Every structure is written in structure tokens, then in C-alpha cells.
Amino acid sequence: MSWTDERVETLKRMWSEGQSASQIAKELGAVTRNAVIGKVHRLGLSNRNEGEGDAAANAAPAAAPKAEPKAKAAAKAKSKAKSEPPKAEAAATPEPATEAAVSPAQPAFPSRRPIVPAGQPLPPQPSANEISPEALANVREVEKKARKLSLMELTERTCKWPIGDPATEKFWFCGLPAQQGKPYCEAHVGVAFQPMSSRRDRRR
């Protein structure tokens, strides 16, 4: 498979949307994330600037004239001293039991949804009153074993159940192995996706 206009277009779109190289590769198919990254660089959009308009911005610095065959002379250019805007994204996460109006809004970043895949239901409010005592107790138990991952540590296969108050330091994600195709571990899937019937029967 080669880089047809259509595939390049998809690549550009997804890259500008903030999708990771591996996600893009998965979407395109028949290519690895390395291929995607390589193409991204060749296209010159290593800078995820949606604004566009630039051109070169920061070409290759002087670099070392000599190329070591295998040594770690690889990436030495840590030229990131100037571009570090995308950092505030703790928004896509709900709060377990608090209000916590942390940040007013994200003015500069309209399209930013890295972790939770589209189409996937957002993490619900773990407000206890709607959950069966058993499941609740189970969750309490599980949360003691939580890996307490930070936002950055979440992956497609880690439980994304939020624990604690996002407005404080005491906030993390469950992080236990998530169920295939689900955003949560077994215990949290249990409280997140309840059959309508059981919900009704539990009315009290």
C-alpha cells in the first residue's frame, strides 16, 4: 500500500486532530506507526499546528556532521524549548463525587480528546445512590488496589475510572487491566454499564 492522496489526507486530518501515530496507523491499516511518523515528518507537519501558515518554523539545526553507525548519537536535538502549549487537558475526565469547577474552559484548544475514544461513553458519575451495594462494595475494594495512574499513564487497556477529587492531589485513575473493548476494569464496568432492568428493580 502506498501513500495515496486519500490516505495522506486522512493522515493529515487525524494528525491535526491530535490522534497518535499508532491510532492513525490502525485507522489506515497496512502501515505501522513508524510509517506514519516517517510520513508526518516528510510532510513537514511534525509540529501539530492547526493554524497552519508556517512552512519551516524550525528546520534541522546544525546537527553533528558525523553519523555514528550505531551509537546513541541519534536524537540529541532537544529543541523543545519553545513549543509546549498543549498541556492542559485534564478536562475530559469527570469527577467521582465532587463538583470542582477546576478550569473555566479551554479557549485555545477546541479539538482535544486524546484518551477516550470517540463513540465510547464517557466515564459516568460514580455517585453511589444508583449502584447496588454489592457492586459498590466491590468497587471500594478494587479501588484499594488501584494502580493510581496519572492521566498520562492511561492507555487503551487500562481502567479509566477516576478516583478522588480532581481538584486536589488526591486524584488518580484506577489503572487496573481494562476489559477488552471497554474503558474500565471488570469491577468498574460492573458499576458503569448496568442493565436497565436491574436499575429499575433497585429503585428504592
Place this chain on the structure above:
DNA sequence: CCCTGATTCGC
């Protein structure tokens, strides 16, 4: 370990 992007270099 899972993942991320960056870079190099033989093809």
C-alpha cells in the same frame, strides 16, 4: 510494561 514521537539510514 504500556505507550508517545524523533531520528537515522539502508532500501
Place this chain on the structure above:
DNA sequence: GCGAATCAGG
């Protein structure tokens, strides 16, 4: 131009 191998890092 392409992308696997490799590197550096969260």
C-alpha cells in the same frame, strides 16, 4: 520517498 530499527521519554 519509504519505514524498520532505534532512541528518548511519559
